[in-house]
Amino acid sequence: MEKTLSPSMHTRLRFLRAFAWCAACSVALVGVAALSGWVFGIGFLKSVVPGWVTMMVNTACTLIAAGLALGVGLPTAPSHARLLLKQLLAGLVTLVGLLTLMEYISGVNLGIDQLLMTDDSTTKLANHPGRMAPATAVCAVASGVSLLLLGLRPRLSQAFALVTLLTALVALVGYVFDVGTLRTVGAYTSMAIHTVTSFMLLSLGIMAAQPLAGFIRVLVSDTAGGTVARSMLASIPVVVFSTGVLLLFGEAQGLYDNRFTLALLATLSMVFLTHVIVRISTRLHRVDLSREQAQRELQALNAMLEHRVVERTQELEVANASLVTEIAERKRAEDDIRRLSFTDELTGLHNRRSFFLLAEQGLKAARRNNLASLLFFIDLDGLKRTNDTFGHEAGDLVITAAAQVLKAGFRDTDVVARIGGDEFVVLAIGAGELPEVISARVQALVDELNRSGRCRYPLSLSIGVISCQPQELRPLDELLAKADALMYANKQQRHGRVER
Incomplete structure (x- = not known):
């Protein structure tokens, strides 16, 4: 099917595959780094910033397995052995997440939290030492199912990857705007910052690994929708986050109170959304103009072709009539030659x-x-x-x-x-x-x-x-x-x- 794609789409597909490889490697390396931090007692590898939430051992192992599963499943036609390994790793990710959620829901300790290594960190939740956060468990389950469906049910796989992305995105917003309730569920631990970014990167890599399905197919296409989507999706998150961070910084500096922050955010949102609408409308208008121009050129080309066909048909008719006449004359000549070869020219008798x-x-x-x-x-x-x-x-x-x-x-x-x-x-x-x-x-x-x-x-x-x-x-x-x-x-x- 990719043989029929345009060169620009081929370029985008190559970029997405490269991004998926980078995402798989990065996620696995983050997990390896966090696990090394636990093994060798290196604090910044476990929590990035002192005092921030620590990535648990189970979470680090889950990220390593998820990154490997994505990397193994990336080839367009993986071998049976690679496919089996991918399914085993994805199943392990899903299982760890499900068992953790069962521990939270049932209140029963299944003994998996410190199965690999004892949690000796100074956590505030000593009743659950070594256990990954509920949001992390949700991301693990969604990512594991998405990896299980990778290459088999692309649309459904992307849907579960989107669940992971949205869950991690909420936690990231909580970190950026210092809203603890967005990264913490009840009295349970919150997600570590490198856990959040890893699951976001993993979900994007899973979606990039299946570029000809779902919304990603529209994103890489040469259609008007694909053009608008690539333009807007690249700018909206950056602008929204940047605006929120700047407003929060101004409020923290005492430049204005929270009411002014809210009013300014509403104003900037309206301005930005208006800009987005105008930009989308302009692009669609250009696309429509290009399409109309192409239709006019096509109509002119069709008219020219029809005129040439008529001219060529007339020429062929003339040539055909001339050919028929020539054939008739040649037949008469052949008949005359045949007759002369068997007839006496003077008397008309047989020769x-x-x-x-x-x-x-x-x-x-x-x-x-x-x-x-x-x-x-x-x-x-x-x-x-x-x-x-x-x-x-x-x-x-x-x-x-x-x-x-x-x-x-x-x-x-x-x-x-x-x-x-x-x-x-x-x-x-x-x-x-x-x-x-x-x-x-x-x-x-x-x-x-x-x-x-x-x-x-x-x-x-x-x-x-x-x-x-x-x-x-x-x-x-x-x-x-x-x-x-x-x-x-x-x-x-x-x-x-x-x-x-």
């Missing part, structure tokens, strides 16, 4: 290549279907003389006229092709007519064309034809050669000499 492909397929089909075929070899007489006498345009007209005659004389299913300058071939599969009948029909069409005058030059055809039976397996080249020979014989018979 030599096309004839051989279709004839081979046709003869195979005829053999499969047991059909007889007729193969005609037709030569245009006198084409060379026409070209020499009248020009090649005249020769082309004669060739075209011959092609028209052959188209008319044969069926649409017959393969009619021009395979040379003046040579035509026709494959008629399953004709159903005698070759003499077909040849006569073609000759009649030639005579009719010559009589009609549609062709300015006389047309003459020599025809050779062979019959191909289904059982014959002779190759097409051999069949064409035989038909060519019969055509040549027909030409000699009709003209008495060879004329190409």
Whole structure:
């Protein structure tokens, strides 16, 4: 989840983790220092200032266990052994606090107060030597439960840590303003000053160790609430405490009485709260202005993007239409190339290549279907003389006229092709007519064309034809050669000499 956080949030999270480590170490060291004071008889380690409340041995051990538990549980994914150690230490803290509270409530001495070391200090409460204060026991229970829930139920863990913080904060206020009732419960001992600060630091460390839960998540966020919270929480405690201390100092110096102190405190509180409200309002106003500006920029960007999309769509439509046209033209060109590769350009008949492909397929089909075929070899007489006498345009007209005659004389299913300058071939599969009948029909069409005058030059055809039976397996080249020979014989018979 942290991979999606902003760089500023990553910086705050690193700071909170470092703070949690420092808090764990500091709390444990305070406990070690107080315990050393008991072991070696060093007074200032036990009470900080002579005459102040002494931290008890059980309290020092509780702080050591709590600091270690926080430090052990700090890794994001602690091992099973670390998690077990953390739970044992937190359970010990909770147990000590609960047993102490039971002693206060029931009035029974369970023998835990001086279990580790005899209290030889000059305490005013000799009936409870070595016993931690009730407020300290409450902090121990709340901190222990908070540590037990650390990493398991972050919100609930922070809630118990907040109980510890508020309890210790009340005692701290009692020390700062010298109000004994805020740090003492009834006739029982009050919390030592280093016990108060240690539990406050411990509770803050527990909350910092779980920065993505509860209120701490808001505090580290980049939202308006997070910005305001970071600003206000950093200044309010300092200002309030400073104001109270200054007013208390002035009263102690006789500069004014307690009524004036109260009036001045109320006035300063109103001024400060007004300043806080104005500051919060200003920050939220800036956030709203930034959000509105961002929305306007986003709307402008969306409009620009929509305009670009429309322009791009139009360009694509034009390009697509051009592409469609280009594809159609290319298809037509390919069709023309394909047609030209299989069609005689002058007559529109099949060319030599096309004839051989279709004839081979046709003869195979005829053999499969047991059909007889007729193969005609037709030569245009006198084409060379026409070209020499009248020009090649005249020769082309004669060739075209011959092609028209052959188209008319044969069926649409017959393969009619021009395979040379003046040579035509026709494959008629399953004709159903005698070759003499077909040849006569073609000759009649030639005579009719010559009589009609549609062709300015006389047309003459020599025809050779062979019959191909289904059982014959002779190759097409051999069949064409035989038909060519019969055509040549027909030409000699009709003209008495060879004329190409």
